[in-house]
Amino acid sequence: MSRASARNVLLVEDDTAIATVIIAALEDEGFKIEHCTSVAARDGWLRGHAFDVMLTDVMLEDGDGLASLDSVRKAAPDMPVIVLSAQNTLDTAVRASDSDAFEYFPKPFDLDELVQAVQQACGGSGSSANLPDEPDDDGMPLVGRSQAMQSVYRMITRVLRNDLTVLVTGESGTGKELVAEAIHQLGSRRSGPFVAVNTAAIPADLIESELFGHEKGAFTGAVAQAIGKFEQANGGTLFLDEIGDMPAEAQTRLLRALQSGRIRRVGGRQEIAVDVRIVAATNRDLVPMISAGTFREDLYYRLNVVPIELPPLRDRREDIDVLCQHFLSQAVEEGLPRRQLSADALEKLRGRNWRGNVRELRNVVYRLALMARDDVIDPGSLADIIGDEQLPIGQSGDVRTSGIGQALETWLAAENPSAGSVYSQAIAAFEKPLIEHALGRTSGNQLRAAKLLGINRNTLRKRIGELGIEPDRFARPL
Missing domain, CATH: 1.10.8.60 (Helicase, Ruva Protein; domain 3)
Known part of the structure; x- marks a missing residue:
């Protein structure tokens, strides 16, 4: 990293070891550091000195460094604030974002990234205006304090102030819909509807009607007008799950809707303006699908504006x-x-x-x-x-x-x-692991797995789809 000209940094950190490391790293880059360990001392420094940037811990000797930032804003309204915290939850990340922090770093953090953030903060102004009223902290949808989840939290907080399209990727069961819910609940659209649709669960001939709606008589069985998911989500967030399973024709219409902000019901002539934020998700790797011609490249780039990858539990x-x-x-x-x-x-x-x-x-x-x-x-x-x-x-x-x-x-x-409850409970609990076990024994070969289980291959394929099993992940040498 290039050496910066001498600029003033106020470090508010009551952990001596962490403070020592930060001071050494910043001084090596040419910054002048003043260090204190409490809210009271911080306010004293701000009354008599000007600083280019402030780094503050959340839990300090005499209070909450985030909760008391109003006094900082009054003393230095244009000074960027970088928040450090060992309270590594989504709640803390959102509080940092709501407090208009320039950047948020959960502990332990990458020292080089922190120094780079200080350099960027000194080279520009603070972040944009605050979010709307602080959301209710209860019922945060995501749980975890690992470093892997901290990266997810930081990405979520970066999209709360805007309506950029988000593509959430990760294996089945990692919580992709929870990310979409968090973006909606904590962002500026939380007063609007949150509409989720699993594109893999909708028959190919009905998916356009499901997304865009249809007019009466548009097709056999369309006995009345129907409002699609786009219109239902107007003013809010539309979550498109399993986007990798969307048929090619529907991909084309989805791309057109995303580009124009307008949809047309199946069988309709009038275009309808819709205001929705799109969060899409998939457990599939879309890049090989683009090469294979099963997923549109232009749609991929339209969806993948902000990628968020969820880590597997392992x-x-x-x-x-x-x-x-x-x-x-x-x-x-x-x-x-x-x-x-x-x-x-x-x-x-x-x-x-x-x-x-x-x-x-x-x-x-x-x-x-x-x-x-x-x-x-x-x-x-x-x-x-x-x-x-x-x-x-x-x-x-x-x-x-x-x-x-x-x-x-x-x-x-x-x-x-209740009558039949034991059978239904047993089937529900053990059918999926039984099929997965058979696929594991046959390296994902569905024909051999069906023979092993003593069932028809078409029946097995149907149950694999209904249970959300991914046979490809069992494809490995015996």
């Missing part, structure tokens, strides 16, 4: 503890017994292969809350209920001692089970 295992606690609390709110996980049980969960990512973890935690016999779940209870491996069946395959056997005993022991 890359953020340190979040499993807080996620488990979050789901256990949710389970109590939904009427399930209050449970706790022992330290050893949490260690076991951190070591599992979470193919279904956060969605799978949530389902496992709910199953534990329902079926555990003790308030504290230990590794033994864990193995009894969900097995030692990825699938509910243990290595021995003995249904009497496996998670399946335990689940069946619990359901059959219910005082007044």
